[in-house]
Amino acid sequence: MSRLLVVPVLLLLIALASGCGEEGAAGGATVTVYVSAPLRGAGAEAGRRLCDEAREQARQGRGGEELRLRVVCLDASGPDGGWTLAQVGANARRATEDSTAVAYVGEPDPEARRQSRPIVDAAGIAQLGGISGREAVAAVRAAIAEGNESEPRQAVFAAEG
Structure with a gap:
């Protein structure tokens, strides 16, 4: 009889453990905005400006924010300096692999x-x-402030996606 109880108890423990970390962002957490732009070649000036503006705005912040915002700039340019499909795809996939990512500035x-x-x-x-x-x-x-700060990715996607 005790063996019959062990299996359901183990399954319950596994189910409970797998739910950990799904509660959203806690106060003081960092969320990330990815910016993808050519940083070399003919489009480099526009790409650097896009990244610099995003970083500057992130530094300015709002007083009393619960979440810290980080900007990660990714180079979308290939060997010749223009954007490439392969690099754009790699940048987008990198953003999707980051659990703190809330937006991708295309x-x-x-x-x-x-x-x-x-x-x-x-x-x-x-x-x-x-x-x-x-x-x-x-x-x-604005999307995070107006939405659910404990689920910033969902708040931004609902507002901007």
Whole structure:
């Protein structure tokens, strides 16, 4: 009889343990905004500006924020300096692998954004594109503040995705 009890108890413990970490962001947690843009070649100036604006806006912050916002800039350019499908895809996949990612600021080129959107959408990460880095980070902050701060990825996706 005791063997019959062991299996259900073990299954219950496994089920409870697998739910750990699903509670969302705690106060003082860090959330990440990924920015993908060419940082070399002809589009480098626009790409650097997008990243610099996002970083500057993230540093300014809002007083009393529960969540810390981090910006990660990824180079979308290939060997010749222009964006490549392979690099755009790799950047989008990198964002999806980060549990702290709440938004992906897509490439300045609309065609490149069309390539990365399905990847980040599938992970429930909002893609923001066609706006400045400053506007993108401000939109992320507003979405988190207006939504559920304990689930920042969902809040941003609901508002911007």
